[in-house]
Amino acid sequence: MALSARVRLPERATRGEVVEIRSLVSHPMETGFRVDSFGRRVPRRILVRFSVRYAGRLIAEMDLRPGIAANPYVAFRFVADRSGELELRWQGDDGEELIERGQLEVSDP
C-alpha cells in the first residue's frame, strides 16, 4: 500500500498545556529475513526514522528497526509553549519519505 498516514495533531492549546500527537502510518515494515513461496528472499523495506519538528525545533526522533510490526503507531505528549508548525516526517530505507504538517495555536491562559 502506498505510504499514507493518519495523524491527530493538537490545533489549539494554552501555554504550558500538555498536548498529544497520535500517528499511524501504513507501511509493510518488511524485515528482509522472510522468503516468498519460491524461496526467494523478500528484500528489506522498513521505515528507519520518524522525527517531529515543532516551531522549527526537533522535539522527538525515533529510529525504527526490522522488529517493529507493520503500520507503526506512535503517540507521545509534549508541552505546548509557543504557536508554530508541527511537522511529522517518516523516512524509509529505500529513500521514501512522508511528511504531514499542522498548525498549533498557543494562547495565554
Add this chain to the structure above:
Amino acid sequence: MIRSVVMLLPLLLAGIAHAEPSSDARVSGYHGLGDELRALQDDDFANPGMLWVDRGLRAWETPAGAEGRSCRDCHGNPESLRGLAARLPRWNAEMERLEDLDGLLRSCISERQRAAPPEFESDALLALATLVAHQSRGLPLAVDVDGPARAAFEAGRASFQRRRGQLDLSCADCHDRYAGARLRGETISAGMINGFPLYRLTWETLGSRQRMIRWCNQAVRAEPFEPDSADALALELYLAWRARGLALESPAIRR
C-alpha cells in the same frame, strides 16, 4: 454404590454430549481477544484497519475508467450502502451464481466505471471492501439462504463438515467441536466471520473472508479453493449464515 454409579452414568453421558459447543453458540472472535486488542479494535484512530477505510474513501471519490465516473457519482455517500455487506454473499440471478463483497465490487467497477477491476486481495480492492463493510458496522449478519441460493448453501454446509487435507480435518472438527479449546498457544475460534475484512496480526495486514478460508485450508494442508469459485463462495455463504445475528465489526482486529 453400584446402583448410584449406574444411575449417574446417563447423566454423565448427557453432560459430555452437552459440553460439546453447538453451532448455535455464536460468539464473535472479539471476545477471544485480550483487553489490549479489544481496545485497539474499538479505537477508530489507532485501529490499523482504518488505514484501508481511509484509502477506500479516497478511491470512492476518484473518477476512473472509460466512463470517468467515481463511486460517488452513482452511489452518493458511502453511507448509502449501509446494510449491504451484512447481506453478502447473495445470489445474483443474472449471473446465476453467488457473489460476495469483493466480487460485487469488481463487477461494479468493470461494468459501471468500465475500468479494469483490481485483483482479489489487492490493497485497492480491500480498501473499497473495507470502506463498504465498515458502513454496516453494528448491523447483524443476515444472508438470504432460501430460494435460488439454497443449493449453494447446502453445498457450503456439507463443505464445512467434509474432512480435507493431509491433517484430515473438517472445519467443524475445530470450529464446532473444539471452539474455545486450546491449540498450542492459541484459542480455537468459533469461526465467526462477522469481522471481515479484518486486520490480522498474523498477517500484519488486512484480509478478506476468502483469504481466511484459504489460510485455514492451507493450515490443514488441503488444496485451497480456486479464487471466486462456486466452492469458495458456497462455504462463505454457509459461514455468513452460521454467524447470523452477530454484529458486523469491520475492520475488526484478530490474532
